[in-house]
Amino acid sequence: MTVALKTTHHGGCPHDCPDTCSMVFEVQDGKLTGVKGNPDHPITRGGLCVKLKDYEKRHYHPDRLLYPMRRTGPKGSKQFQRITWDEALDEIVMRWTAIIEKHGPQAIVPYSYLGNQGLVHGLNGGDAFFNRMGATVTERTFCGEGSGTAWLLTVGPTAGVDPESFIHAKYIIIWACNSVSTNLHHWHIIKEAQKKGAKVIVIDSYASKTAKEADVHIAPKPGTDGALAMAMIHTIIEEGLVDQDYVDNYTVGFETLKERAKMRTPEWAETITGIPAEVIRTLSRDYATTQPAAIRLGVALERHYGGGQTIRAVSCLPALTGAWRHVGGGALQMPVWEHPYKFDVICRPDLIPGGTRVINALQLGRALTDEPPAGPPIKSIMCWNANPVTQAPETDKIVQGLSNEELFLVSAEHFISDTACYADILLPASMGAELEDMILSWGHLYLTYNAKCVESPGEAIPNNEIFQRLAARMGYQEENFKWSDSECLENYVDWDSPACEGITLETLRERGFARLNVGTKDNRAPHKAGNFRTPSGKCEFEITDATNFVAGPFRQMYEGFQSGEALDSLPDYVPSRETQATNPELAKKYPLNILSPKSHGFLNSCYANMEQKIKGQGEQFVLINALDAEQRNIKQGDTVRVFNDRGAFEGEARITSDVNPGLIVATLGYWRQLNKGTVNSISSAEFVNMGHAPTFSDNLVQVEATA
Ligand SMILES: Nc1nc2c(c(=O)[nH]1)N[C@H]1C(S)=C(S)[C@@H](COP(=O)(O)OP(=O)(O)OC[C@H]3O[C@@H](n4cnc5c(=O)[nH]c(N)nc54)[C@H](O)[C@@H]3O)O[C@H]1N2
Ligand SMILES: Nc1nc2c(c(=O)[nH]1)N[C@H]1C(S)=C(S)[C@@H](COP(=O)(O)OP(=O)(O)OC[C@H]3O[C@@H](n4cnc5c(=O)[nH]c(N)nc54)[C@H](O)[C@@H]3O)O[C@H]1N2
Numbered sequence: 265m266t267v268a269l270k271t272t273h274h275g276g277c278p279h280d281c282p283d284t285c286s287m288v289f290e291v292q293d294g295k296l297t298g299v300k301g302n303p304d305h306p307i308t309r310g311g312l313c314v315k316l317k318d319y320e321k322r323h324y325h326p327d328r329l330l331y332p333m334r335r336t337g338p339k340g341s342k343q344f345q346r347i348t349w350d351e352a353l354d355e356i357v358m359r360w361t362a363i364i365e366k367h368g369p370q371a372i373v374p375y376s377y378l379g380n381q382g383l384v385h386g387l388n389g390g391d392a393f394f395n396r397m398g399a400t401v402t403e404r405t406f407c408g409e410g411s412g413t414a415w416l417l418t419v420g421p422t423a424g425v426d427p428e429s430f431i432h433a434k435y436i437i438i439w440a441c442n443s444v445s446t447n448l449h450h451w452h453i454i455k456e457a458q459k460k461g462a463k464v465i466v467i468d469s470y471a472s473k474t475a476k477e478a479d480v481h482i483a484p485k486p487g488t489d490g491a492l493a494m495a496m497i498h499t500i501i502e503e504g505l506v507d508q509d510y511v512d513n514y515t516v517g518f519e520t521l522k523e524r525a526k527m528r529t530p531e532w533a534e535t536i537t538g539i540p541a542e543v544i545r546t547l548s549r550d551y552a553t554t555q556p557a558a559i560r561l562g563v564a565l566e567r568h569y570g571g572g573q574t575i576r577a578v579s580c581l582p583a584l585t586g587a588w589r590h591v592g593g594g595a596l597q598m599p600v601w602e603h604p605y606k607f608d609v610i611c612r613p614d615l616i617p618g619g620t621r622v623i624n625a626l627q628l629g630r631a632l633t634d635e636p637p638a639g640p641p642i643k644s645i646m647c648w649n650a651n652p653v654t655q656a657p658e659t660d661k662i663v664q665g666l667s668n669e670e671l672f673l674v675s676a677e678h679f680i681s682d683t684a685c686y687a688d689i690l691l692p693a694s695m696g697a698e699l700e701d702m703i704l705s706w707g708h709l710y711l712t713y714n715a716k717c718v719e720s721p722g723e724a725i726p727n728n729e730i731f732q733r734l735a736a737r738m739g740y741q742e743e744n745f746k747w748s749d750s751e752c753l754e755n756y757v758d759w760d761s762p763a764c765e766g767i768t769l770e771t772l773r774e775r776g777f778a779r780l781n782v783g784t785k786d787n788r789a790p791h792k793a794g795n796f797r798t799p800s801g802k803c804e805f806e807i808t809d810a811t812n813f814v815a816g817p818f819r820q821m822y823e824g825f826q827s828g829e830a831l832d833s834l835p836d837y838v839p840s841r842e843t844q845a846t847n848p849e850l851a852k853k854y855p856l857n858i859l860s861p862k863s864h865g866f867l868n869s870c871y872a873n874m875e876q877k878i879k880g881q882g883e884q885f886v887l888i889n890a891l892d893a894e895q896r897n898i899k900q901g902d903t904v905r906v907f908n909d910r911g912a913f914e915g916e917a918r919i920t921s922d923v924n925p926g927l928i929v930a931t932l933g934y935w936r937q938l939n940k941g942t943v944n945s946i947s948s949a950e951f952v953n954m955g956h957a958p959t960f961s962d963n964l965v966q967v968e969a970t971a
């Protein structure tokens with residue numbers, strides 16, 4: 265008897281996580297038998313997270329979608345029947361052709377996000393197809409677009425401080441980021457810096473896992489960080505801690521910023537944030553005087569109405585204090601800005617017919633119910649790499665919209681997700697080890713390769729092939745619809761860019777990863793002498809003539825949203841929409857703020873259907889302070905109902921001092937089909953004041969014990 269040899273192959277974690285780990289796939293007998301972190305990768309360093317450590321189990325999970333299926337029962341009933349690929353594609357093309365004839369192509373809406381971060385099979389795979397069709401353009405602003413807009417306005421598309429250079433920092437502020445759960449491999453670096461004597465400050469509205477490991481935890485009320493940042497600017501200026509030489513040479517608008525910050529005292533900020541003025545003063549002094557000082561901006565910092573302005577204020581701090589002068593000094597938002605991808609080739613925005621309407625992915629529920637967009641009715645949606653029924657706000661409206669028997673929903677998936685439940689046609693998609701790709705990273709400065717090393721189970725095929733087959737049937741002749749995955753990679757990356765010097769697809773295939781040529785962790789100080797990628801080349805405290813726009817870190821595939829609405833030329837604190845102070849009427853009914861951060865054990869909604877992962881993460885729960893619990897007669901472990909006018913969900917009450925009175929926390933990702941509602945049942949689809957970002961930290965609710 266011969267025993268098949270175990271082989272290993274380079275992988276890249278395809279999930280929406282800043283770490284983009286380089287993985288080692290282990291294959292035996294044509295099956296993925298195990299995964300490990302690549303020990304040679306300086307950030308992965310041989311370890312994966314709790315979600316991915318047994319990734320092979322996700323590949324071969326008994327619930328995996330293996331064949332194309334057609335709906336046989338009412339929408340949402342999960343009654344499907346196996347059909348062939350030909351039947352599935354014929355039906356889709358027949359339905360779409362009829363819709364296009366009757367209503368025009370804009371009656372068809374694509375819906376995707378970062379369920380897969382591959383260059384070929386990820387966020388933008390499929391864009392070229394729908395642009396060619398002339399379908400509605402879907403603006404995707406789930407994650408980082410408010411932050412991205414603010415960052416671009418202030419410092420331009422720079423990767424900022426290298427996450428690896430944090431090892432050289434002496435003062436580290438992690439601002440609205442739960443690194444222990446969401447950016448684990450950066451956390452390892454921060455821990456090492458801490459061991460070497462760096463002070464680690466976590467600014468988080470509740471005691472997250474990360475906050476608990478900090479030297480100092482500062483807990484402003486949600487959405488008040490802008491006031492905290494403005495008071496830091498005030499203190500740094502008032503106390504003469506400004507690096508005047510840096511400010512004079514490399515910034516614009518210092519005098520007007522100084523004027524704006526004059527009244528933004530720590531005492532003023534105390535009344536808004538709940539943080540004692542003395543704590544704000546100490547924070548400001550220590551930050552300004554302990555160099556190198558590095559700030560890690562979490563995505564969550566954008567998630568309230570004033571999120572954009574908050575990020576502008578925070579982004580001014582390193583220039584004000586000259587932190588950018590040092591290796592390991594400055595700020596880190598999303599390093600993806602310096603990755604050399606050719607989004608125009610990937611997305612083909614040139615194919616979008618002039619005047620095509622745009623709808624926003626966060627407002628899908630509204631578009632399908634009470635706020636239909638101008639133009640033709642929405643007759644069909646194709647969803648891939650996304651699961652709006654758990655992940656987008658106002659999910660009751662989405663469910664209502666998707667329940668419409670007349671709406672033709674096509675869903676390409678790994679599992680019958682909460683969204684796929686409503687599909688008319690299900691298409692099985694390939695997973696990690698079953699396809700070739702390069703995985704983009706918004707958390708480090710490496711290119712990451714993923715080899716195809718096993719065949720897909722059943723009849724699953726990769727996203728790119730799904731769109732190729734559809735394009736062939738629709739008669740689209742453009743050459744990009746015929747490129748193999750390898751050809752896509754050759755065409756999608758700017759291999760001739762300085763960042764790629766010495767790197768080819770072949771070298772990537774051999775090593776699995778490659779560091780971009782953008783300096784090393786030990787010498788990179790991109791703004792030591794200014795060189796900001798703004799119109800002035802300087803850090804713009806003040807901007808002139810700016811209008812609101814959407815700056816996706818993964819470049820938007822159309823010309824870019826310009827609202828025409830003028831922006832404040834200076835950063836400031838802009839209050840949230842739903843608080844006691846800004847909406848006292850609403851707060852009478854719904855007195856508690858709620859946060860919905862990421863779950864430690866899930867990756868957005870991925871893994872939240874796997875028994876072992878639910879066991880690790882725990883069933884849906886609600887963190888509540890003893891004071892709030894007592895007032896509502898809620899006991900530890902009670903099932904509670906959290907609700908507002910938008911909807912409700914249930915979870916187990918965990919009474920804890922990790923949250924202050926007035927605030928509750930319920931984490932994201934739980935499946936609606938396995939729970940009574942989820943946290944997005946109550947969240948609002950209103951935008952942040954910049955970049956059309958979501959307001960997940962700007963919601964009021966009430967809580968009650970269930971009978
Ligand atoms: N385990 C795990 N990891 C993930 C993900 C996952 O689902 N699970 N998702 C991935 C994705 S898509 C993303 S975008 C990243 C996001 O990673 P993070 O940026 O860490 O995002 P969140 O977990 O949403 O929020 C981080 C922290 O911000 C706090 N916070 C929320 N609002 C405010 C506020 O107004 N002020 C302050 N000071 N704090 C606030 C929350 O309490 C939370 O602890 O994580 C990625 N990694
Ligand atoms: N309340 C609240 N809501 C939030 C957030 C929050 O902090 N609070 N965070 C927001 C953020 S930051 C983000 S990024 C979004 C994420 O929102 P989504 O991107 O919609 O979240 P995922 O759960 O990752 O959904 C990905 C889906 O794609 C599928 N998928 C994965 N890989 C593939 C593939 O190769 N092919 C196909 N066809 N399908 C695939 C998965 O099975 C999964 O169902 O959620 C947002 N929603």
Ligand code: SF4
Nearest residue numbers: 277281284285313316
């Ligand atoms: S989810 Fe993030 S931390 Fe976990 S393996 Fe993937 S990239 Fe690494």
Ligand SMILES: [Mo]
Nearest residue numbers: 280406407563
């Ligand atoms: Mo995200």
